[in-house]
Amino acid sequence: MRLSHMTFNLSTLTLLTCLCTGATGIAEDAESEAMWKSLSGHWVRYSGDRIMHKEIENGQEIFSATSQYSEPQFKTVNPLVLTQEAGIQFYTKLDPQTQKPVYKGAFKIYDDRFYELGNGMLASNDKEPKLYEYVRIDSPIFQLHQAARDGDTKTIQELLDAGIEADATLWSSYTAMAYAGAGGHLDAIDLLIKHGADINKKARFGKTPLNHAVGGGSRAACELLIKHGAALDARNWNGGTLLHEAAFWGQPELIPFFVDKGVEVDNPGKGGSTPLVYATNRARWMKEDEKRAPFLKCIRVLLDHGANPDAKNKKGESARSIATGTDLEALHELLK
Numbered sequence: 001m002r003l004s005h006m007t008f009n010l011s012t013l014t015l016l017t018c019l020c021t022g023a024t025g026i027a028e029d030a031e032s033e034a035m036w037k038s039l040s041g042h043w044v045r046y047s048g049d050r051i052m053h054k055e056i057e058n059g060q061e062i063f064s065a066t067s068q069y070s071e072p073q074f075k076t077v078n079p080l081v082l083t084q085e086a087g088i089q090f091y092t093k094l095d096p097q098t099q100k101p102v103y104k105g106a107f108k109i110y111d112d113r114f115y116e117l118g119n120g121m122l123a124s125n126d127k128e129p130k131l132y133e134y135v136r137i138d139s140p141i142f143q144l145h146q147a148a149r150d151g152d153t154k155t156i157q158e159l160l161d162a163g164i165e166a167d168a169t170l171w172s173s174y175t176a177m178a179y180a181g182a183g184g185h186l187d188a189i190d191l192l193i194k195h196g197a198d199i200n201k202k203a204r205f206g207k208t209p210l211n212h213a214v215g216g217g218s219r220a221a222c223e224l225l226i227k228h229g230a231a232l233d234a235r236n237w238n239g240g241t242l243l244h245e246a247a248f249w250g251q252p253e254l255i256p257f258f259v260d261k262g263v264e265v266d267n268p269g270k271g272g273s274t275p276l277v278y279a280t281n282r283a284r285w286m287k288e289d290e291k292r293a294p295f296l297k298c299i300r301v302l303l304d305h306g307a308n309p310d311a312k313n314k315k316g317e318s319a320r321s322i323a324t325g326t327d328l329e330a331l332h333e334l335l336k
Contacts, residue, residue: 035082035089038109043134044142046172046204054114054134056080061093068174068204069182069216070149078102112136133171141168148176148192151185156192166197174203174212181213181221189224199229206237214242215249219257232261239270240278247279247302250294255301265307272313276302280319280335284326292330299334309335 036059043054047065050073055062064075078093081101093103106117114134118127135142144164147155156176160166167175177197180188193199200208210230213221226232235241243263246254255275259265266274273281279302283295299319303309309320323335 031084032082035084039082039091039107039114042137043114044137044139045132045134046170047132048172049204052132052134053137061091068179068212135170139170140164141170141173144168144176145170145173145179148179148185148188149183151180151183151188153185153187153191156188160191160195166192166195167201169203172204174207175201175209177201177225178203178207178209178212181209181218181225182216184216184218184221186220186224189221189228193228199225200231200234206235208234210234210242211236211240211245214245214251214254217249217251217254219254222254222257226261232258232263235269239268241267241269241275243267243275243302244269244273244278247275247295247298248282250279250282250298252294252297252301255298255305259305265302265305266311268311268313271315273317274307274311274313274319276307276309276311276319277313277317277322280322280331283331284322284328292328296330296334299331303334 040056043056045052046068049068050065051068053062053064053066055064059080060077061080062075062077065073067073078096079099081092081094083090083092088106089108090104090106092101094100095102108115112135116132116134118130118132137143140159140162141164144156144159147153147159166177169175174182175197177189177192177199180192197209200210202208203212205211208230210222210225210232211234213225222230232242236245238244240248241263242258243255243265246252246258266276268274276299279295279298283292283299286292286295307319310318312318312321320335323331326332
């Protein structure tokens with residue numbers, strides 16, 4: 001009887017163990033499926049002068065970036081593994097060839113936003129911990145910005161009619177009017193102003209719509225913004241003037257335009273650098289002649305308009321000393 005009872009208990013225990021193991025497996029599968037479902041989709045965030053994209057679907061991530069002027073910058077594709085450890089969700093990127101982990105970050109979906117705690121939190125490295133916040137690409141504010149970048153006045157009107165504020169921003173973004181100005185979309189600028197957009201509202205890097213528009217190179221957009229009251233003395237967080245913006249983004253055609261409007265050619269930023277120093281540094285760091293060309297032209301135009309090649313910043317650098325310290329003949333010729 002005792003043996004029989006023991007056998008029964010062991011059999012029952014075995015059965016229960018199998019059932020529990022199966023239940024755990026089912027729970028883990030359900031948990032994994034829920035994680036994938038919450039994470040799947042196209043996510044975006046602004047970062048500096050970039051727009052970062054994460055497209056997560058079918059066990060992989062397409063990670064890419066464009067500039068805030070819509071220029072493609074990079075794109076990677078990696079398999080993903082999702083795990084949960086001590087109640088914290090992680091996603092791990094794998095190398096497509098070796099299938100070895102190349103990145104691991106904690107994440108949480110909250111209020112339809114994707115929060116990523118970068119791998120700086122891991123004890124295995126000495127990187128700075130950073131928290132990134134993504135929204136879905138169909139977020140109304142991002143859609144307003146994208147419509148402004150595209151000059152899509154129909155979508156802009158629909159979003160404004162739906163109650164989205166004309167000057168609404170996301171973390172690290174500019175305003176819709178800034179994007180419309182950078183793209184040279186005059187009708188979009190007029191529409192946004194009609195709906196109460198602030199012509200001088202500062203956003204990312206302390207830039208007004210005109211500050212950001214300069215980098216896009218549209219003289220017509222700059223003229224329209226100025227007509228509506230854009231400040232010509234606007235400075236960004238670094239104290240950069242409109243001429244600093246033109247020099248930094250390689251827009252030589254806008255330099256005479258702003259000089260004629262009264263913007264001082266040698267007015268320094270917070271670090272003491274003039275627009276000419278900006279253009280010289282940008283030319284120095286460009287690795288390809290084609291990409292260097294607009295900055296060399298900026299240097300030439302600034303010099304033609306009286307820029308001082310010997311004006312020093314707080315580090316003691318001038319455009320001439322920077323040029324002398326390089327092996328670029330084109331810079332030597334311009335600043336000899």
